[in-house]
Amino acid sequence: MLKIAMVGEVDHGKSTLIGRILYDTKSLPEEKLKEIELACKELGEEMDFAFVVDALEEERKEKKTIEASHIFFSYKGKEFAIIDAPGHKEFIKNMATGVSQADVAVLIIAADEGIKEQTKRHAALLKLLGIKSVIVAVNKMDLVNYSQDIFEKIKKKVKDLLETIGLHAIAFIPISAYNGDNVVVSSRNMKWYNGKTLIEELLNLELEKKDAEKTVFCVQGIYETNGGKKLVTGVLLSGKIKSGETLYSFPSGKNVKVNGIFYPDEISKISAVSSPGLELSEDISRGCVLSNKELQVKKEIICTIFALEERVEEGCEFLMRCFTQEAKCRVKRIIDALDIDTLEEKNTKEIKPCEIGKCIIELSDKMVFSSISEIPELARIVLVKNGKIIAGGVVV
Amino acid sequence: MIVILGYDGLEYNYVVEFKCKELMQESFGKTDISMFTEPRTVVIWSSFLTGRNTEKLALKDLWNFRVKPEETFFSKFKKWYAIDVPGFTHISEIHAKEREVMKKVFEGEASVEEYDKLIFENHKKVKEMFFEALEKDYDILMSYFSLADSIGHVSFGLKIKMKLIYRELEKIAKKTKEVAKKVFIISDHGMKAVGRFGDHSNYGFWSFSENVDLGTPKVIELRKFIESLA
Amino acid sequence: MTKSFDYLNELEAKSIYIIREAYFKFRRKLAVLVSWGKDSTTMLYLVRKAFFGEVPVPVLHIDTGYKLKEIYEFREKLKKEWNLELIIAKNEEAIKNGMGPEKGRLACCTALKTEALKKAVEEYGFKALLVAIRRDEHAIRAKERYFSPRDKNFKWDFLKQPPELWEQFSVVEEEGSHVRVHPMLHWREIDIWRYIKRENIPVIDLYFAKEYNGKMLRYRSLGCAPCVVPVPSNARTIDEIIEELETTKIPERAGRIQDKERVYMMEKLRALGYM
Incomplete structure (x- = not known):
């Protein structure tokens, strides 16, 4: 299932676009629409797309879209989930929660307004959360007479913006969600555009595959079976494990031999291949990372962090978690914070909630890290205080 | 001619939110129905007509309770007609059938569509009767429309749908104003959303085609005002 | 296939x-x-x-x-x-x-x-x-x-x-x-059925359509006897349920009348003299 995050300024047409996608892929909850259709018929009113958007908008409000919710649909045999992230500034932490699960982001920009504060903020967030695939949808083309000139100008500006941030868009699509141009159906109003429609881009999206040669297994905990067997449970993030092979156990780097592999269910081996239990030659504990190759182990890292609940200041102490690893940490230095309005870096000693900044963090114990492009799970960290996640980040 | 449009379940907040000018008229406000233990349709309408609290009497046999013309403000007028007014001239079969299907909807035995169809059908019948009467020469004509309440109980939370319903009630009001000199619109109670459904709210709605200052009148005190129009 | x-x-x-x-x-x-x-x-x-x-x-x-x-x-x-x-x-x-x-x-x-x-x-x-x-x-x-x-x-x-x-x-x-x-939070009704089918997980046969008073009905969700009603369906096997779900758009809880709002409304409507 492809998870799509929809982000952008509040009034740039997110709900209309979601409505349009659902309407044109015939995924709308028929029940509700039928009722409206019936009322229209009986009362002599015309039914149009505005009702669809209104009805959907109503439903979103009902769900009080203060945080990301999921909208499912399928098209041409492929399953999709739209992560509907709200655009309000104060709910940005909930947006981060939603976007962090996405495979691809659609950044919506209204043709008649261009780049706004939220556009920048959201784009910066996409980068931080490690979203690699970004599709830019320039919406409301109908309001600018489907002008190629305006589209090209916005495209250039957005491209520059994304470059500043360090993002690369896989496509720029001129659309009118309201009229349905280039969303699911190719536009007749923009013959000058030869690219794919939004849904085609989503259908054709190839997600990067991990390096199958590199084994990475993160230990969740030790489970003792009724028979007294001690099984090391965890998640196989990449590669394979063979019985009898010797792996390195990080952060120590010691050798351990795999004496046996137990799958969760002896009946069904077709699944759960990523959640095995291992019988090992040595005692190891939660947080260890097993691999057949050398992994980076660090006691000090530079990372971009996004403060969610509380400010992160120099000297602050937290608990850092990175997948199943955990260690005490201290913010050694804040290098800079990104001013969301100007996207300029500013010198500061703190990162306030909803701000993004770069900092150096010192750890009490060594931990395994990877680059976001290789093993994303080992590049994503959270800072925890009293059991609560107060910031998220990505190791640079 | 004076016309009273009795719109069951018309909600003050929706009238304002949907900007229904034809329903707001020249002056409008909420009514006070706090003298009743529950906002029950038959009770409120018969109390409005008679100017006294009928709750105790009506509760004995709600949908068979009817007040007599001489007990109501109609007695102050020569030529009057009241269409389908609950607790007075209501057409029992229509309401009994609507209640029966509503129950089925909540029990999952009938679809909303089925229910809506029935409501719209009945609405058209009453509307026809009303428009016919509007062409005659009455001193006072009152017609009751259950549409907003009937649809509202099942769909008050679906604003788009309710907007369509309120537009329809506006159309009726507009047509009425082309004929009648004075138009008084009143609802027994408003509604509040419970998920997609609708419950009664604890105030009603009134509006008048002329500028009057009624404030938030007690519904049982409105009899005096209607009689003053004679 | x-x-x-x-x-x-x-x-x-x-x-x-x-x-x-x-x-x-x-x-x-x-x-x-x-x-x-x-x-x-x-x-x-x-x-x-x-x-x-x-x-x-x-x-x-x-x-x-x-x-x-x-x-x-x-x-x-x-x-x-x-x-x-x-x-x-x-x-x-x-x-x-x-x-x-x-x-x-x-x-x-x-x-x-x-x-x-x-x-x-x-x-x-x-x-x-x-x-x-x-x-x-x-x-x-x-x-x-x-x-x-x-x-x-x-x-x-x-x-x-x-x-x-x-x-x-x-x-x-x-x-x-x-x-x-909530370990099942990200699953949908259809995913559950596809998985039950793939893994051969036992389920109560109330989920499969049977004749009740001359109508083909099945339970889409279960609960207390007085509060759940079966919905019209011809799906008699897991495959047929999956097929039905791939085409239907009626919410699962349509058959579950203890939906809190519905329950509340029924009580209110009774008090108001509708039922």
């Missing part, structure tokens, strides 16, 4: 990860809350998968005494086959005092379900419960987190929920509070 539905592996892996996280955090202070419907049975199956065929924590069933009889039969069967440490919680006091659906469905649910659960949680000192809710079930559920805190009054304040990022969950421990852990 044979679709592999590889994405089910992802759903499964995520659930197993969450189940293990909950177990390693809470150990024996964790319980699996089951209703023996398709979702909680699938969850229980995943617990077994996470721990190599064993269920290392108690399985808690809130018994209102009004459950469909097939549910009790199914419970006894799985208890034996899966070797479950079953705790059956009943609000005996309320039952003795005559509580039942005729007292009003809302009151009945509160006394026989909510209160019974509260008591069980207190009595056994559970700090966390695995609960098989899904995000696509109901509007309000879209707001749930994988680890959702409940305060000592069992209240859930969704506006104050701690954020969840990636595979990290916030667990803030407070006196008397417990955590609802």
Whole structure:
């Protein structure tokens, strides 16, 4: 299932676009629409797309879209989930929660307004959360007479913006969600555009595959079976494990031999291949990372962090978690914070909630890290205080 | 001619939110129905007509309770007609059938569509009767429309749908104003959303085609005002 | 014809990860809350998968005494086959005092379900419960987190929920509070059925269409006998259910009248003289 995050300024047409996608892929909850259709018929009113958007908008409000919710649909045999992230500034932490699960982001920009504060903020967030695939949808083309000139100008500006941030868009699509141009159906109003429609881009999206040669297994905990067997449970993030092979156990780097592999269910081996239990030659504990190759182990890292609940200041102490690893940490230095309005870096000693900044963090114990492009799970960290996640980040 | 449009379940907040000018008229406000233990349709309408609290009497046999013309403000007028007014001239079969299907909807035995169809059908019948009467020469004509309440109980939370319903009630009001000199619109109670459904709210709605200052009148005190129009 | 539905592996892996996280955090202070419907049975199956065929924590069933009889039969069967440490919680006091659906469905649910659960949680000192809710079930559920805190009054304040990022969950421990852990949150109704089919998980046959009073009906969700109604359907096998779900757009809960709002409305409408 492809998870799509929809982000952008509040009034740039997110709900209309979601409505349009659902309407044109015939995924709308028929029940509700039928009722409206019936009322229209009986009362002599015309039914149009505005009702669809209104009805959907109503439903979103009902769900009080203060945080990301999921909208499912399928098209041409492929399953999709739209992560509907709200655009309000104060709910940005909930947006981060939603976007962090996405495979691809659609950044919506209204043709008649261009780049706004939220556009920048959201784009910066996409980068931080490690979203690699970004599709830019320039919406409301109908309001600018489907002008190629305006589209090209916005495209250039957005491209520059994304470059500043360090993002690369896989496509720029001129659309009118309201009229349905280039969303699911190719536009007749923009013959000058030869690219794919939004849904085609989503259908054709190839997600990067991990390096199958590199084994990475993160230990969740030790489970003792009724028979007294001690099984090391965890998640196989990449590669394979063979019985009898010797792996390195990080952060120590010691050798351990795999004496046996137990799958969760002896009946069904077709699944759960990523959640095995291992019988090992040595005692190891939660947080260890097993691999057949050398992994980076660090006691000090530079990372971009996004403060969610509380400010992160120099000297602050937290608990850092990175997948199943955990260690005490201290913010050694804040290098800079990104001013969301100007996207300029500013010198500061703190990162306030909803701000993004770069900092150096010192750890009490060594931990395994990877680059976001290789093993994303080992590049994503959270800072925890009293059991609560107060910031998220990505190791640079 | 004076016309009273009795719109069951018309909600003050929706009238304002949907900007229904034809329903707001020249002056409008909420009514006070706090003298009743529950906002029950038959009770409120018969109390409005008679100017006294009928709750105790009506509760004995709600949908068979009817007040007599001489007990109501109609007695102050020569030529009057009241269409389908609950607790007075209501057409029992229509309401009994609507209640029966509503129950089925909540029990999952009938679809909303089925229910809506029935409501719209009945609405058209009453509307026809009303428009016919509007062409005659009455001193006072009152017609009751259950549409907003009937649809509202099942769909008050679906604003788009309710907007369509309120537009329809506006159309009726507009047509009425082309004929009648004075138009008084009143609802027994408003509604509040419970998920997609609708419950009664604890105030009603009134509006008048002329500028009057009624404030938030007690519904049982409105009899005096209607009689003053004679 | 044979679709592999590889994405089910992802759903499964995520659930197993969450189940293990909950177990390693809470150990024996964790319980699996089951209703023996398709979702909680699938969850229980995943617990077994996470721990190599064993269920290392108690399985808690809130018994209102009004459950469909097939549910009790199914419970006894799985208890034996899966070797479950079953705790059956009943609000005996309320039952003795005559509580039942005729007292009003809302009151009945509160006394026989909510209160019974509260008591069980207190009595056994559970700090966390695995609960098989899904995000696509109901509007309000879209707001749930994988680890959702409940305060000592069992209240859930969704506006104050701690954020969840990636595979990290916030667990803030407070006196008397417990955590609802939702390993099935990301599954949809159709995913559950596809998975049941693939893994051959046992389900109660109430889910399959049978003739009731001349109509073909099946249960889409289960619960207490007075409060669930079967919906019209011709799906007699898992394959037919999957096919039906691939084409239908009627919400699952259409057949579940103890939907709180519906229950509340029916009580109100009765008071207002409509019913």
